[in-house]
Amino acid sequence: MNERKIKIAQVGIANHGRTIVEAIRASGNLQLVSCFDLNASANQKVAQEFEARAVGSYEELINDPAVDAVALVTPNHLHADQLRKAAAARKHVFVEKPIATSIPEALEMIRMMRGARLTLMVGHNTRRRQVFRKAKSLIDEKRIGKIVAVEANLSRPAGLQPGLPAWKADPTKCALLPMMQLGIHLVDTIAYLIAPIARVACFATNVAMPAAVFDSSTAILQLDSGIPVALTSCYVSADAYVVRIYGTEGTIHCFPLRLTLDLLRNGELRETIDEDFSAEGSGSYVLQMHEFGECVVHGRQPETGGEEGLRALAVIEAMVKAVETRSVIDVNSLLQELG
Numbered sequence: 001m002n003e004r005k006i007k008i009a010q011v012g013i014a015n016h017g018r019t020i021v022e023a024i025r026a027s028g029n030l031q032l033v034s035c036f037d038l039n040a041s042a043n044q045k046v047a048q049e050f051e052a053r054a055v056g057s058y059e060e061l062i063n064d065p066a067v068d069a070v071a072l073v074t075p076n077h078l079h080a081d082q083l084r085k086a087a088a089a090r091k092h093v094f095v096e097k098p099i100a101t102s103i104p105e106a107l108e109m110i111r112m113m114r115g116a117r118l119t120l121m122v123g124h125n126t127r128r129r130q131v132f133r134k135a136k137s138l139i140d141e142k143r144i145g146k147i148v149a150v151e152a153n154l155s156r157p158a159g160l161q162p163g164l165p166a167w168k169a170d171p172t173k174c175a176l177l178p179m180m181q182l183g184i185h186l187v188d189t190i191a192y193l194i195a196p197i198a199r200v201a202c203f204a205t206n207v208a209m210p211a212a213v214f215d216s217s218t219a220i221l222q223l224d225s226g227i228p229v230a231l232t233s234c235y236v237s238a239d240a241y242v243v244r245i246y247g248t249e250g251t252i253h254c255f256p257l258r259l260t261l262d263l264l265r266n267g268e269l270r271e272t273i274d275e276d277f278s279a280e281g282s283g284s285y286v287l288q289m290h291e292f293g294e295c296v297v298h299g300r301q302p303e304t305g306g307e308e309g310l311r312a313l314a315v316i317e318a319m320v321k322a323v324e325t326r327s328v329i330d331v332n333s334l335l336q337e338l339g
C-alpha cells in the first residue's frame with residue numbers, strides 16, 4: 001500500500017492509551033506523529049518509543065497543521081471539551097468509549113463533527129472481537145433458532161486494586177462506574193448482535209469501594225424485539241467475561257477468546273461445537289484503528305460512529321436513572337427528553 005498514512009496525534013498515553021498507540025502502530029494506515037499527556041515524563045517515553053513528538057499542551061497538539069486526526073484516550077469527562085477543540089481545529093476524532101458523560105454532550109459532539117464533515121469514531125472495539133463476529137454470523141444464519149434471552153457479565157476487581165485513577169471513583173465524573181466502564185462494552189455488543197435496547201431496569205449498590213461509588217450492578221434490559229437481557233457488572237469481584245445467547249435451537253456461549261455452540265434437536269442437546277480465538281491478542285483494537293484510517297481517507301461512516309456511541313451512553317444513563325427512580329426507563333424517551 002503506497003497511500004499516504006493519516007497523521008494522528010494522541011492525548012492520554014497511560015493504561016488504555018498504551019493499547020491504542022500500539023494499535024495505531026499496527027494499523028498500517030495511521031502514523032502517530034505526536035502525543036500529549038499531563039504526565040510529561042511518561043509522555044516523553046512513549047514519544048521516544050513510538051518515534052513521535054512529545055508536545056507540551058493539548059492546544060499545541062491540535063493546532064499542528066501536519067496533524068490530520070486526534071485520538072482521545074483520556075478520562076471520560078474530558079472527551080466533550082477535547083473534541084470541541086479538535087473539531088474547531090478541523091481534526092478528525094477517534095474518542096474512547098463512553099463518547100461523553102451525558103446525552104446532551106454527546107449530541108453536541110455528533111452535530112459538531114457532522115457539520116464540519118469530519119470523521120467521528122467511538123472506541124466500541126468489543127463488537128470487533130472474533131468471538132462476537134462469529135456469534136453475529138451464527139445468529140444471522142439462525143443456527144440457534146429464535147432468540148429467547150441473553151445473560152451477560154463483564155466484571156473486574158479493579159476497584160479492589162491500588163492505583164485506580166481518581167476520576168473513576170468520582171460519580172460526578174463516572175456515574176455507575178462498573179456499567180460506564182465495563183458493562184457499556186456489552187451494551188453496544190448486544191445491540192449489534194441482536195437489536196437495539198429499548199427499556200432498562202437496574203439495581204446497584206456499594207459493597208467495597210468508598211461509600212459514594214456503586215461498585216456492583218445488574219440491569220435487566222428489554223430489546224426492541226422484546227427479548228430480555230440480564231447484564232451484571234461489578235468492579236470488586238474476580239474477572240468475569242461471558243455472554244450467553246439462548247435460542248429455541250441452541251445456545252451460543254461467548255468468552256473473550258472462545259465460543260461454544262450448543263445445538264438442540266427436539267429440545268435435547270445434540271452437538272457442541274467449540275471455536276478457539278486465543279491467537280487474537282489485541283486484534284480488535286488494530287482493526288478498529290485501521291477502520292478509522294480508512295474512514296478518514298474515504299470519508300466513510302465508521303461502524304461505531306457518534307450515533308452508536310450516543311446509543312450506548314443513553315442505555316447507561318437510563319440505568320443511572322433507573323437506579324435513582326427505582327423504575328423502568330425507556331431509552332428513546334430519555335433521548336428525546338435530554339436531546
Ligand SMILES: NC(=O)c1ccc[n+]([C@@H]2O[C@H](COP(=O)([O-])OP(=O)(O)OC[C@H]3O[C@@H](n4cnc5c(N)ncnc54)[C@H](O)[C@@H]3O)[C@@H](O)[C@H]2O)c1
Binds near residue numbers: 039096165
Ligand atoms: N475500549 C476499551 O477497551 C477501553 C479500556 C479501558 C479504558 N477505555 C477508555 O479509555 C479512556 C482512558 O481510560 P484509562 O483507563 O486509560 O484512564 P487513565 O486515567 O488510567 O489514563 C488517562 C490518561 O490521560 C491522562 N490525562 C488526564 N487528563 C489529561 C489532560 N487534561 N490532558 C492530557 N492528558 C490527560 C492521564 O495522565 C493518563 O495518562 C476512558 O475513556 C476509558 O473509558 C477504553
